[in-house]
Amino acid sequence: xxxxxxxxxxxxxxxxxxxxxxxxxxxxxxxxxxxxxxxxxxxxxxxxxxxxxxxxxxxxxxxxxxxxxxxxxxxxxxxxxxxxxxxxxxxxxxxxxxxxxxxxxxxxxxxxxxxxxxxxxxxxxxxxxxxxxxxxxxxxxxxxxxxxxxxxxxxxxxxxxxxxxxxxxxxxxxxxxxxxxxxxxxxxxxxxxxxxxxxxxxxxxxxxxxxxxxxxxxxxxxxxxxxxxxxxxxxxxxxxxxxxxxxxxxxxxxxxxxxxxxxxxxxxxxxxxxxxxxxxxxxxxxxxxxxxxxxxxxxxxxxxxxxxxxxxxxxxxxxxxxxxxxxxxxxxxxxxxxxxxxxxxxxxxxxxxxxxxxxxxxxxxxxx
Amino acid sequence: xxxxxxxxxxxxxxxxxxxxxxxxxxxxxxxxxxxxxxxxxxxxxxxxxxxxxxxxxxxxxxxxxxxxxxxxxxxxxxxxxxxxxxxxxxxxxxxxxxxxxxxxxxxxxxxxxxxxxxxxxxxxxxxxxxxxxxxxxxxxxxxxxxxxxxxxxxxxxxxxxxxxxxxxxxxxxxxxxxxxxxxxxxxxxxxxxxxxxxxxxxxxxxxxxxxxxxxxxxxxxxxxxxxxxxxxxxxxxxxxxxxxxxxxxxxxxxxxxxxxxxxxxxxxxxxxxxxxxxxxxxxxxxxxxxxxxxxxxxxxxxxxxxxxxxxxxxxxxxxxxxxxxxxxxxxxxxxxxxxxxxxxxxxxxxxxxxxxxxxxxxxxxxxxxxxxxxxxxxxxxxxxxxxxxxxxxxxxxxxxxxxxxxxxxxxxxxxxxxxxxxxxxxxxxxxxxxxxxxxxxxxxxxxxxxxxxxxxxxxxxxxxxxxxxxxxxxxxxxxxxxxxxxxxxxxxxxxxxxxxxxxxxxxxxxxxxxxxxxxxxxxxxxxxxxxxxxxxxxxxxxxxxxxxxxxxxxxxxxxxxxxxxxxxxxxxxxxx
Numbered sequence: 001x002x003x004x005x006x007x008x009x010x011x012x013x014x015x016x017x018x019x020x021x022x023x024x025x026x027x028x029x030x031x032x033x034x035x036x037x038x039x040x041x042x043x044x045x046x047x048x049x050x051x052x053x054x055x056x057x058x059x060x061x062x063x064x065x066x067x068x069x070x071x072x073x074x075x076x077x078x079x080x081x082x083x084x085x086x087x088x089x090x091x092x093x094x095x096x097x098x099x100x101x102x103x104x105x106x107x108x109x110x111x112x113x114x115x116x117x118x119x120x121x122x123x124x125x126x127x128x129x130x131x132x133x134x135x136x137x138x139x140x141x142x143x144x145x146x147x148x149x150x151x152x153x154x155x156x157x158x159x160x161x162x163x164x165x166x167x168x169x170x171x172x173x174x175x176x177x178x179x180x181x182x183x184x185x186x187x188x189x190x191x192x193x194x195x196x197x198x199x200x201x202x203x204x205x206x207x208x209x210x211x212x213x214x215x216x217x218x219x220x221x222x223x224x225x226x227x228x229x230x231x232x233x234x235x236x237x238x239x240x241x242x243x244x245x246x247x248x249x250x251x252x253x254x255x256x257x258x259x260x261x262x263x264x265x266x267x268x269x270x271x272x273x274x275x276x277x278x279x280x281x282x283x284x285x286x287x288x289x290x291x292x293x294x295x296x297x298x299x300x301x302x303x304x305x306x307x308x309x310x311x312x313x314x315x316x317x318x319x320x321x322x323x324x325x326x327x328x329x330x331x332x333x334x335x336x337x338x339x340x341x342x343x344x345x346x347x348x349x350x351x352x353x354x355x356x357x358x359x360x361x362x363x364x365x366x367x368x
Numbered sequence: 369x370x371x372x373x374x375x376x377x378x379x380x381x382x383x384x385x386x387x388x389x390x391x392x393x394x395x396x397x398x399x400x401x402x403x404x405x406x407x408x409x410x411x412x413x414x415x416x417x418x419x420x421x422x423x424x425x426x427x428x429x430x431x432x433x434x435x436x437x438x439x440x441x442x443x444x445x446x447x448x449x450x451x452x453x454x455x456x457x458x459x460x461x462x463x464x465x466x467x468x469x470x471x472x473x474x475x476x477x478x479x480x481x482x483x484x485x486x487x488x489x490x491x492x493x494x495x496x497x498x499x500x501x502x503x504x505x506x507x508x509x510x511x512x513x514x515x516x517x518x519x520x521x522x523x524x525x526x527x528x529x530x531x532x533x534x535x536x537x538x539x540x541x542x543x544x545x546x547x548x549x550x551x552x553x554x555x556x557x558x559x560x561x562x563x564x565x566x567x568x569x570x571x572x573x574x575x576x577x578x579x580x581x582x583x584x585x586x587x588x589x590x591x592x593x594x595x596x597x598x599x600x601x602x603x604x605x606x607x608x609x610x611x612x613x614x615x616x617x618x619x620x621x622x623x624x625x626x627x628x629x630x631x632x633x634x635x636x637x638x639x640x641x642x643x644x645x646x647x648x649x650x651x652x653x654x655x656x657x658x659x660x661x662x663x664x665x666x667x668x669x670x671x672x673x674x675x676x677x678x679x680x681x682x683x684x685x686x687x688x689x690x691x692x693x694x695x696x697x698x699x700x701x702x703x704x705x706x707x708x709x710x711x712x713x714x715x716x717x718x719x720x721x722x723x724x725x726x727x728x729x730x731x732x733x734x735x736x737x738x739x740x741x742x743x744x745x746x747x748x749x750x751x752x753x754x755x756x757x758x759x760x761x762x763x764x765x766x767x768x769x770x771x772x773x774x775x776x777x778x779x780x781x782x783x784x785x786x787x788x789x790x791x792x793x794x795x796x797x798x799x800x801x802x803x804x805x806x807x808x809x810x811x812x813x814x815x816x817x818x819x820x821x822x823x824x825x826x827x828x829x830x831x832x833x834x835x836x837x838x839x840x841x842x843x844x845x846x847x848x849x850x851x852x853x854x855x856x857x858x859x860x861x862x863x864x865x866x867x868x869x870x871x872x873x874x875x876x877x878x879x880x881x882x883x884x885x886x887x888x889x890x891x892x893x894x895x896x897x898x899x900x901x902x903x904x905x906x907x908x909x910x911x912x913x914x915x916x917x918x919x920x921x922x923x924x925x926x927x928x929x930x931x932x933x934x935x936x937x938x939x940x941x942x943x944x
Binding site: 050051052077078079080081082083084085087088089091093094095104105108109152153156 | 387841843844846847848849850851852853854857861862865866
């Protein structure tokens with residue numbers, strides 16, 4: 001096993017730069033997720049590491065082996081890289097049984113018969129598929145196919161493991177189970193892993209670190225909780241979890257950690273803790289997670305409880321089982337609130353905490 | 369289980385300096401290049417020389433073109449060619465389009481069976497169909513003799529005319545128009561027709577205003593295709609045109625190149641080059657239209673079969689009409705041909721039981737020339753078909769599944785023979801083998817036929833293989849590559865095994881194509897390397913009608929078995 005170093009990776013398709021100067025270091029045994037919407041460059045990055053696409057610039061190195069170096073014109077074909085890649089489609093060969101599928105990489109490596117047999121049994125046991133060795137892929141369920149695909153990859157002890165949206169072809173219930181199983185396997189194996197997904201829950205649940213990508217660039221790198229609690233920009237805040245954005249203007253500026261007073265478009269004011277320095281007069285966007293907001297206590301107004309109470313208009317309400325989802329309009333900005341009490345009337349008094357909201361520079365369209 | 373897997377495998381080997389896909393890919397590309405260029409270059413060169421290509425001294429000249437233009441009757445030859453191809457196209461398109469609508473879109477009784485029979489001329493050669501028509505409608509044909517001449521005058525048909533030839537050629541090519549129109553009709557979103565009906569259009573109006581216009585791109589494309597085939601046609605004009613003094617371009621090439629004791633090479637090559645240019649243009653036109661067809665076709669994605677039109681009271685009369693057509697154009701000619709093979713003489717005046725015999729088949733096996741032709745046909749089709757399938761499989765994998773630098777060029781090259789008429793390929797290979805020293809042994813063997821047929825039918829084979837290859841997910845070969853298999857191992861262990869059904873289909877199509885091919889062979893065969901197609905023409909010239917029928921019957925029977933086997937066993941479609 002080895003660490004992975006990506007430096008200045010760039011890949012263009014025609015006039016479009018799919019991956020734009022991406023640099024990343026994945027430590028030995030670390031599990032890193034590339035997360036982003038489709039077209040953000042995460043799959044292209046993975047394909048460049050596996051050698052399926054030849055990048056246009058940069059350098060990729062695993063351990064001491066240089067996979068790709070544009071400056072030196074060096075490119076190792078995929079078969080000389082020792083990566084393990086699990087495809088979104090699983091890519092099990094339909095004309096071979098499960099055992100034959102798993103045996104293929106060992107045959108290529110000229111592993112002698114008895115050892116080959118032992119290793120096939122071992123890896124099928126690891127993914128709990130030993131009873132299905134003689135089956136053909138089309139006789140397996142999606143979840144089972146996914147396990148075989150993983151076994152076929154693990155059996156030759158790859159230097160790094162690459163997973164390309166391995167859960168996205170499973171239905172919702174099965175996906176939860178498979179995710180838990182994958183998490184368990186991950187702690188057991190401690191393989192250097194790159195996991196590509198557009199599902200934030202998978203990313204948060206499985207990763208040591210998450211790399212959020214947007215438009216071919218890295219938007220933020222960090223541990224799951226760090227990314228969730230302290231998104232670097234509105235895009236990350238919006239992509240990870242549900243976020244409400246509130247455009248405002250700074251009335252009283254504050255240094256980092258100080259208290260700033262903001263004014264909303266309809267003139268309502270609130271005081272917040274500035275995580276980043278706020279300059280008086282500048283336009284900002286305030287971001288809250290739905291779980292941070294709540295309905296204000298009866299009769300409360302102004303600043304109470306370490307937060308601010310604001311008047312909002314109810315635009316929609318829906319009962320989603322155990323909870324009400326309420327659409328609100330606060331000074332022209334749409335907000336979404338989840339609450340256990342059924343909302344009544346046309347107006348609602350909303351409580352927003354002083355700390356915990358995140359202040360971004362610039363207007364609301366930065367988040368869109 | 370803790371950390372179940374031992375760490376670290378031996379580091380992967382550094383990439384070899386000279387990967388083995390290089391010789392395989394370049395070798396294949398070079399082979400295809402030589403195959404395609406070999407017949408074309410000599411033809412084009414010869415058309416520009418004043419002497420024969422194999423002589424020591426010659427000069428570059430454009431004189432051949434001038435000479436050809438001044439040749440007596442060449443203008444008439446061109447006119448005849450255009451009329452024949454045009455009339456053929458008209459017949460084929462008319463019949464094919466009506467058949468596509470009747471069999472594919474209405475509740476005509478037994479439409480599936482009729483559709484199958486309608487396709488039969490596609491599997492046979494126009495040569496065999498011509499003999500069949502001769503046996504029924506020829507001057508001493510069965511039906512011509514039955515015609516009540518004393519009341520109605522002479523029979524109203526005459527095969528020895530442009531119209532008669534166009535009828536045979538048109539019937540033999542109608543299945544192509546049928547197939548294209550049918551696939552266009554089944555791909556059309558049925559809601560388009562339903563919308564017309566809901567807005568109040570009756571059956572006839574919907575057909576005329578919606579269904580038919582939607583088929584237009586398919587009709588236009590298959591029309592150009594049929595016109596091209598009409599130009600390239602050798603058998604029908606050779607059998608019916610020559611005796612009547614009607615010469616077209618292919619028979620002009622045949623008579624001046626092969627039959628003539630002192631062939632005028634400059635003239636022949638120039639006419640061949642002219643034909644090549646025209647057909648190249650038509651194929652280019654086909655490709656452009658195919659692009660348009662795809663743009664036109666309204667893909668719904670769902671495989672809903674459109675609701676058939678109700679024919680109402682016309683259902684049975686129309687059935688009788690179509691059944692009569694198929695009986696008259698396909699069943700009767702083929703049936704009469706087979707019957708003729710098993711009789712010593714065939715005439716409505718003599719009861720069949722008196723003339724039944726196996727003598728025709730016996731004479732085929734008495735003459736070593738003809739039994740050898742049958743044997744050669746099998747060898748050429750089986751061995752040649754297998755070799756060609758191997759080459760085509762390799763080309764398809766390189767074109768669609770490799771990073772080969774010239775794969776685009778290879779694809780173009782592999783499809784180019786579509787633009788080379790059979791007679792031109794025959795003349796071209798004849799020159800090529802005459803020119804290159806040391807190829808004498810091949811020139812007088814069946815291998816020259818294998819080589820020429822392979823070149824001719826590479827596009828057909830690619831067409832049978834490529835759609836399936838494109839359906840195999842590229843993830844399957846990528847997975848193998850990532851796991852450590854190089855391109856050749858991946859192709860051999862993953863891609864080609866997955867293509868097995870397509871390769872079987874390809875082999876069958878090639879077997880049938882090789883088995884019935886004659887237009888190229890007629891320029892290339894030598895004593896000892898005859899095949900059924902050339903033997904048929906030779907016997908025909910000698911007037912051995914019984915043996916012609918017997919040989920043709922053998923060909924029809926073999927092809928029928930092949931078609932049935934493949935469709936029954938593998939469910940492979942042999943067309944479209």
